[in-house]
Amino acid sequence: MTDTAQQDGEKSAQERLRERRAVAYREASRVLSRGGFRSTLRERLALLHDGAPEVYDLDEPADIYGNGVVETLEERVAALLGTEAAAFFPTGTMAQQVALRCWAGRTGNPTVALHALAHPEVWERGAFGAVSGLRTVRVTGEPRLPTADEVRDFGEPFGALMLELPLRDAGFVLPSWEELTEVVEAARERDAVVHFDGARLWESTLHFGRPLAEIAGLADSVYVSFYKSLDGFGGAALAGPKTLVEEAKTWRHRYGGMVFQQFPTALSALIGLERELPRLPVYASHARVVAAALREGFAEAGLPWARVHPETPHTHEFQVWLPYEADVLGEAAALQAEQTGTMLFASAWDRGGPGLSRTEVTVRAAGLEWTADDVKAAVADFAARVTEVASR
Numbered sequence: 001m002t003d004t005a006q007q008d009g010e011k012s013a014q015e016r017l018r019e020r021r022a023v024a025y026r027e028a029s030r031v032l033s034r035g036g037f038r039s040t041l042r043e044r045l046a047l048l049h050d051g052a053p054e055v056y057d058l059d060e061p062a063d064i065y066g067n068g069v070v071e072t073l074e075e076r077v078a079a080l081l082g083t084e085a086a087a088f089f090p091t092g093t094m095a096q097q098v099a100l101r102c103w104a105g106r107t108g109n110p111t112v113a114l115h116a117l118a119h120p121e122v123w124e125r126g127a128f129g130a131v132s133g134l135r136t137v138r139v140t141g142e143p144r145l146p147t148a149d150e151v152r153d154f155g156e157p158f159g160a161l162m163l164e165l166p167l168r169d170a171g172f173v174l175p176s177w178e179e180l181t182e183v184v185e186a187a188r189e190r191d192a193v194v195h196f197d198g199a200r201l202w203e204s205t206l207h208f209g210r211p212l213a214e215i216a217g218l219a220d221s222v223y224v225s226f227y228k229s230l231d232g233f234g235g236a237a238l239a240g241p242k243t244l245v246e247e248a249k250t251w252r253h254r255y256g257g258m259v260f261q262q263f264p265t266a267l268s269a270l271i272g273l274e275r276e277l278p279r280l281p282v283y284a285s286h287a288r289v290v291a292a293a294l295r296e297g298f299a300e301a302g303l304p305w306a307r308v309h310p311e312t313p314h315t316h317e318f319q320v321w322l323p324y325e326a327d328v329l330g331e332a333a334a335l336q337a338e339q340t341g342t343m344l345f346a347s348a349w350d351r352g353g354p355g356l357s358r359t360e361v362t363v364r365a366a367g368l369e370w371t372a373d374d375v376k377a378a379v380a381d382f383a384a385r386v387t388e389v390a391s392r
Contacts, residue, residue: 017330018348024337030378031343032290032367036231044233048264051271062263066249069266076273077237081222082213085245088266090257092199092236093124095223097132098251099238100160103193103221105247109159110134113151113187116141117169118162119197143170148182152189161187163219164197165204166315172200172360174314177208184218194218199225199236202277203315206284220244226265229280230272235265279365283316287363291318293372294361297379298322303386316363324390326350326357332385336378344378 011019025031025038036044052058056069063070070088078086089095104110112128114121116138120128128134139146139154145167163183166172175183187194196219198204201212208215216222221240226232238248252258291308298306307321322329326349337343349357 020334028337028343029341033362033364034366052267055270073266081216081239083239084242086237086239089236095236095238101132107159111158113158114162145175148186151186171309171319172317193220196222202229203280206281207314226269230276232268232272233265287313287316293375297376301383321358331389
């Protein structure tokens, strides 16, 4: 047995499928999204080579401990969100811990009310409590944002209400503008501050029908990400009152976030703000076309049950649920890409219950080339492969 064959034998079926999917995605001629994080190093470096001169004077000195291009990025974010100031952070996990720690010092209450599916509850290993001395309480676990009544009637005091906009794990869902303003008012009635986990807030303007500054203006502080919607290399920003941001910079240093030089990440963020931010409403609009075509395609294919959630996407991202095991759907997606060059579902399928799985669909520039008929044709092909794989 060759070394390669032995190594392949040691890999799980799930690992092998994941590797096949990654290769199939890179080689596919048609996808709905080309996320920068999936690119090669050469392609990522080309982003800086081609885009950086558009957004910053490259003859300026490189940043040192947060000055220069990092300060320019902070000023740009504050202007876009309509806040007094903003601070760059290497990660959103750090930015939000610092923000809520600072608010706890001001309110005297370290309790943070949030959704059961909020990112800190699901993906951060209890960091709020383990690292920052904060205590979280869950306002609701329903697959939607909390309501004003739930906030108003919650059974114990809290110092801050954190709202994830959009709520990714519930399907990238947003409340209506009226619902959002009512929730904020309910928190203020309880003398709580409001913090927006706006990692993907950039993509919410079409749904709300409001500019970013008006949306962010509802909150006392806002966190935004530079890679989730904008295709940057990483990084985040915390925006809010100048006094809060200045204190946050002190805690950023204490948390180890005072990085010596960050110009590659900062430049990629500025490029994202210049190039991707104006396109996000277009992506979100076309996502509605794609979602409607998926629903029609599944119905025409005769699948026993299928759901696109939300039925009309709130952003350029949404969920698809199908009544099959995740490995069946993952295999069908890989086969479709390998054999046709079209990869309808590029993200992993996750188990959502017995015989039920879900995936996430993102529509970016590559997806704008797809017509509704293109989507339905791809669905028909995918459904046939699902039936084939499931019958093995």
